[in-house]
Amino acid sequence: MLKEETLKVVINGQEVESSFGKTILECARDSGVDIPTLCFDSRVKATAACRLCSVNVKGRRLPVAACAQKMEPGMEITTDSSDLESMRKTILDLVVSENPTGECVRCEEIGPCELHTLTKRYGSKPGRFHGALSGEKSKDTNPFIFRDYSQCILCYRCTSVCGELEQAHAIVPAGRGFGSRIAAAFDSGLLDSSCTFCGQCIQTCPTGALMDRKMLGQAKASEVTKVKTVCPYCGTGCGLNLHVANNKVIGTTPDWDSPSGEGSLCVKGQFATDFVGHKDRLKTPLIRRNGVLTEATWDEAYDLIVEKFTQIKEESGPNAFTFWTSARATTESNYIMQKFARAVIGTNNVDNCSRT
């Protein structure tokens, strides 16, 4: 195998070792140097749209975008000069002047967005620049993805993720100049597009332009706890966080550290966890009385099972029983079920839904 070729550069006066092919941003982040970004998502090609990651490279007349510029041997890079920081503040001033917060509830309900985390850090406020405001709220009524393009900063993360990662191409950049916008084909709603509702556009959006509609209006971000767990649907085992408020699951976000999911979810993991706490849930044991299932206590249910099972076991032995366990339940519950079959009843008649 070829040895990975290394090179040496200097970042903010410190000599750093990196490898060919890496960008300045990757190298900086690898060595713990913070460079702010808005349009960058490491899973897709850099678009260098926001210029917030601009850095100075010795010998270059103008700053370069760290997300797109590959490392070259001997580069001397400055990431934090006052000129750069001032330029970053101006960029953010421009962005928020064009996209005032308006009715956006992103930071309040879901948690601080990337844009407003940065504007807070740089002290940027709307109003420094006067002119037209960007975009407007979409009329798309789909129940999953809320679209408000008055908050869109045209970073193209959503379209890159949709096209490059998901390869769904449901949304694309459309229009030119100030009329640039993100649109589904023929400016239709997402239900009429090739959108699979994986929700990845929401998860990459650095503003309140795209939000999980199901999560809106449910709680304040400060009331929400996130519980790291694994999707309950197929066998991929994508990691996700359940968002919980007042003993209710209000939605999910991907677990970016999940080895199999790697931050992705599909429509089910993203939007189909409402069944938890659904009104149809079984809440008490039921026993068939006179042909009808009627509510009962745990004691009544257990007593009936013990009585009937004991009688059958005495008459027909343990192999008159069979136990079907669940590929949906935890391993621990499955283990206990087969242990009950084998150690308590005495039969190997235990199977799960894998074969059917």
Added chain:
Amino acid sequence: MVGRGAMSNSIAELKESPFILATGTNTTETHPVIALKVKKAVSNGSKLVVIDPRRIELANFSHRYMQIKIGTDIALYNAMSNVIINEELYDKEYVAERTGGFEELKHFIREYTPQYAEQITGIPSEDIIATAREYAAADSASIIYTVGITEHSCGVHNVQSLTNLALLTGNFGVTGGGVNPLRGQNNVQGAGDAGCLPNNLPGYQRVGDDAARANWEKEWGVTLDPNPGVTKVTAIDDMILGRMRALYIMGENSLASDANAGKTRKALEALEILVVQDIFLTQTAELADVVLPAAGFGEVDGTFANSERRVQRVRKAVNPPGVAKPDWQIISELGERFGYKKKFNHPAEIWDELARNTPILAGISYDRLDFQGIQWPCPTSDHPGTAVLHTDNFESEKGYLMPIPHVGIAEPTDEEYPLILTTGRRRATYHTGTQTGRSAGIELLVPHEWVEINPEDADELKLDDGEVVSVISRRGRVQSPIMITEKSPPGVIFMSFHFPNETPTNVLTTDLHDPITETPEFKACAVKIEKIAQHHKNQSDKNGTQNTNQSLKMAG
């Protein structure tokens, strides 16, 4: 045959695999996130061959799509083996050192020429030859499959003939290679790992293995039956015969999900006691004598094991409704009433009991799972887990090449039932719809069942797109609107089983099954389609999808 019922390799590895052979897997619909890895590989220049009777979406990403006639997989893989052996493309060193049965296979495979396979499979022989050559030439090549391979009456043989390809080319034990079943349910792997199989104790230790049994007898303080139990499929026969008197189901809507639902209903109704423990009153629970309310996903602590053998922590986020309890707690309390006094306070204690007696899980503890899951085998607490199986050896020292003859499907078409029904899932809905059916908005993505039918067949039957028809097999009938689509090849219709109230598809499917695993042939049974008289059609148009609740009862 190599010995593990799990992916040999890891999910994320697929992105780096230079060659992917996807067969019997509608990955973009059933495993959308795994499909992303395949798409990524293709974007990076990897080759993808898709083999499926239906022109599935994944075919759009492939460099070659091979439309195989349903149930002819063995002939195809045998022909690929034939090319690989005849053209001496196999890995001679690997075959000599690590496999057995080469000469027998070489002899057996002679008749499976690509031309012969073309007659059986409908795939042009030049495509078979090209695929065999590319597969063998790739630095590493990954086979991925789903139940399109296993849910056949020759499911085991399908897998074995596929496995031959990986053994011949040395594709086991290498990154980006292997034979990889993508498992359909979140914890189907964990249920098997935990011993919920009639022939296996936890950790795939055979019930007939005296040493393994002695170990568990010591742990549990009981004497265990050395004879394997019966599978679900045999148990259903035994219920109808009156030999099986009691059934306890934890979390499965068997009536809607199992093949030949009419027969399942008959079996469940013959029981003296049916206990169903679930989170909803499913069609199956409605038949129960006792229904026990379980705590479900998001309400319990524990672990799931995914398709790549990764044990991952799941966590309690909210309290269960009413007096519902975790499954393990209900069963433990019941056990106490039978005089079995071992008590657990938390799933971590259950895991520890399982792991300390199960070599492949012995090194995994809840502490280690806190941040990220671990892939078994993980024998010791300092073992990092195993991303790629069989790097050094197979379960049985050698991987055995198996001479497997082609057989057709168990219920071929005839004059009366001229179409093949194949079943599967759709992306936004899941299994019998108990969960996705209760998630807002999903009904807009998949509002009801559709029978996907080729335009040629629709023309012949004079059917219009969206028309509600009767689909009839030897076992029952259901009604559903049709969707005319080139995705279905002529002679094959596709249905899901997501709407068991309106369209209980499994009243149609056959319970004819693989003799080894007893997995029924969900992927092929013979059916016919009948038009519904005009006044019925109008009525159904008014109601959206026709309510065919009655057909479930009629089928019994």
